[in-house]
Amino acid sequence: MIDVEDLIALVRNYNPRTDADLIRKAYLYGQQMHEGQFRRSGEPYFTHPVAVAAILTEQALDDATIVTALLHDTIEDTKSTYSEVAAMFGEEVAELVDGVTKLTNLQLSSSETKQAENFRKLLIAMSRDLRVILVKLADRLHNMRTIKSLPPEKQARKARETMDIFAPLAGRMGMQQTREELEDLAFKVLNPEARTSIIRRFVTLQRETGDVVHRITADIRLELEKAGIEADVYGRAKKPYSIWRKMQEKDLAFSRLSDIYGFRVITGSEADCYRVLGVIHQRWRAVPGRFKDYISQPKSNGYRSIHATVSGRDGKRVEVQIRTRQMHEVAESGVAAHWSYRDGERVHNPFAVDPAKWIANLTERFDTADDHGEFLENVKLEMYSDQVFCFTPKGDVVKLPKGATPLDYAYAIHTRIGNSCVSAKVDGLRVPLWTRLKNGQSVEIITAEGQRPQASWIDIAVTGRAKAAIRRSLREEDRSRFVKLGQELARVAFEHVGKKATEKALRTAARTMGLPDSTELLARLGSAELSASKVVEALYPELARIHPAEEIDARRPVVGLSPGQPYRRANCCQPVPGERIVAITYRGQGPIVHAIDCPALIEFEDEPQRWIDVRWTEGRHPPVHTVSLNITISNDAGVLGRICTLIGEQKANISDLHFVDRKPDYYRLLIEVDLRDVEHLHNVMTALEAESDVAQLERYRDLSRKP
Known part of the structure; x- marks a missing residue:
């Protein structure tokens, strides 16, 4: 376990003005509260909060976050209370610790309705202070690193939750390094045979081809030196899970995968990024369709970088990411860069996203979800999504998730445009509505008066906004059908208790249940928003029992x-x-x-x-x-x-x-x-x-x- 002075030294590396006494006080308090508690591995429990705090020092976070990490399990697992933490360490720390405690108690992998409600609570916690999520991600990362001490069934449950929720959340926040490690640790539990197979293939490949990463890195450095560009060049093989996902998505064997190596070029200025791109494209052949400029079109979490895939040595494809040092800090820390310190001062990185604005961007359309299923669909889509950028005929940019179709584009412009859409033109050519849009394409929507959304559009649309609008329109259009269906359900339910579903009886039931009229009652019955047993119970409670x-x-x-x-x-x-x-x-x-x-x-x-x-x-x-x-x-x-x-x-x-x-x-x-x-x-x-x-x-x- 890291002792308190070593932990303070880790913080002082980036924040010489840290409040060392506050960290010592939190360390000793947490150690005292967790005295006598042990982890499944047999280690003293306090080793876990200390490890979480150490992980957060790698992100150069402020003292309040480090102290929260040391205390994050005290309110939940010890005799400590909110008021005691507030009195000793201040309201800011107490609020953060309480927020982490509430997140820990959420069952994010429970049934759909419960899961949707808990996702809402998670987003509320994020909107109050995103540092709560940073502590929770570090907590999950350390738990995954030490997961072997848990029983196999709990390992599988934690790993699945990590893969479904925490890894995508880290990715959506721009914390790619955290996301990759969480994915790989979960992959190791969920599919150890596949992971071992990929690692074994890598070892064989390196034995056959030598150190490809070292050779290509040296080639890039040489070309940049010739052009007089100062930059740092790094290379690495991609993580086993990343390779496995590509194999599944593209249905390819390992031997047919080409871009299994990644390289980063870190420059001093934005202008140098484009100079580097020119040098690389002059030296190696670009792969068509594998170029993304996130500098001119940054992601919503602040991520900026140029991605270019080229054919390197021996025809092997490699991906090169080019960005400045400030962009790299945001790429590594994501939204967490907002709280980073350097030399005792908060870093004012121009590319770091304001967490409040990021949360607003993430959740702006969630309120349109009419039910738990839609909300869950929306939030998971937002967490998993990458982005594509398309242009309107006037040249305006429309951001959409990866895999979006012209229907999603139409609804992103306006619900009226989406509802009346009949076809689309992409780069001047008419295409089917199920076409997947790509970066940089110009899209024109063709509408017709009297057109209404089709039921098949639900399967074509990708965005939560489009799906919600389509469902809403279909519900309105199907209202008469639902009313007829509701009449049949009401008839059967009333006959079951020896009564008839007369118009007067239905009007009375509607009034009793606070609905405007019998038609609304029948429509809700037919759409399964209301159960027939509830209607019978509203009129005949004794018979319904x-x-x-x-x-x-x-x-x-x-x-x-x-x-x-x-x-x-x-x-x-x-x-x-x-x-x-x-x-x-x-x-x-x-x-x-x-x-x-x-x-x-x-x-x-x-x-x-x-x-x-x-x-x-x-x-x-x-x-x-x-x-x-x-x-x-x-x-x-x-x-x-x-x-x-x-x-x-x-x-x-x-x-x-x-x-x-x-x-x-x-x-x-x-x-x-x-x-x-x-x-x-x-x-x-x-x-x-x-x-x-x-x-x-x-x-x-x-x-x-x-x-």
Whole structure:
């Protein structure tokens, strides 16, 4: 573990005016708070906060961030409190520590709805102070470096979360070095065989061709010396994960990959960047279509550099990145460059992005998302996206994510332009709407009066803004169809309780639920924004309640628990009477009943003391056991109504219905059905499978849902 004086020395290397006493105080306080705590590896726990602080010194960050790193687990894992941290180290540090604590408690890899909400919280934390994310990324980086001490299943879960969330976030912030290391550490866990294979290929390649990096670096230096340009030249082989991703994207074998080496030329001025580009293009042949000028068109996170791919020695392709020293600092640190220090002073790098403006740019369109799924789609797209720059016919620049189409371009100009788009011209030539746009292309959108968005556009568009606008338009256009569908759902739901869905009854239900009229109620029913059971409950709460069957008390259907002991059915496997079951005890709550074949039981194999032998009470059970059915049906008039009728005819209640996927020719839905037992389930599924418009049907079990 780094001792406090060595840590202070690391900070003094870039900030001689650091408050050494504050860092010592935080170091000793954190050490005291974590006394007696150990990591999975057996090391004292405080080695982790110290390592996180050391990582942040590599980014030359301010004292408040370093102190936050030392204290980032105190409020969560020790007896320390917010008020105590604020009293000892100031409100700024306390706010940062509290922000890191809240981020640590977010379950970013949970179910979609929860994940979307937690992403919102993550973005809110970023908007308050981006240093919270810098500490969290350093925290995740050290945890990934020491991940071997965790059980294999936790390693896999952490690695997947790192690959899906933290690595792209680091990349979106411009912290490419952090992103590459996080990706490679996660890759090592998720696919060790592939990583080892790539490293082995590299060793073989170097044995066959010698040190290509050293030779090409020397060649570039020689050409620059001839031209009288002073610059630093660096070369390296690309990371294993970067190579693996290229192999997957391009469907190429390792032997056919060409640009597996990268080189950087760091100059003294912007003018020298373009002089270097000229020298390189004179000496080596440029690869068509592999040139990007991020100096004239910088990325939103401040990244500036010229990327040129050329054919080097022996015809091998190499990528050369050219930038100034100030640009290089932003390229290495990204948005974090805003807080960097040098010689005791905050560095005023003209290329460093104001974090507040960057966050506003990142989130400006998220508020247009109408639901959790759209929000999640938008935020993940923003984190993963690279950019292309296209031009309007008047010469204005439009920024779009990599892979964007003319449809995305049209909606980026204006929603009205997107909705009325019929075709597009790229560089003067008419192209299909699904064409992928490239840097520097000029795009003209052709519109027509009366044109409306098509359902197929959802699959063509890439940006969240375009997808949201298309969905909104389709919802408005399909309103009449949803109203008809809602009428059928309402009819079935009302008949289930012995009532009729009259216009008066629907108007009353709409008024009770705070909706303007019955048409709006039916439209929401048809679009699955509202469940039919909720409408029935609004009018007939007593009838909507599920009453116990005569033979068996619905409150005590399980034998083997103590009298009066509360329990719950597991959400993951949704066991029903007739299936073998077992109960698992959970701390702070009653037992939870799982089906005996539930995969979630694997994690309790080594804890037999938590298992309780239980069984269902014999006899006729009431239809109170909810089961999820994953069903794909053809998109034809009346099909969903017939499906609902079939379920009702089997004396089963549809408690909820959710559209998972909508295509021009089919719908995929999750239907929640209340059943008596496994035989009742079999009867319902048999009736549905016999319907010609049912393409697929299966019992849906979601292991990501908590018990």
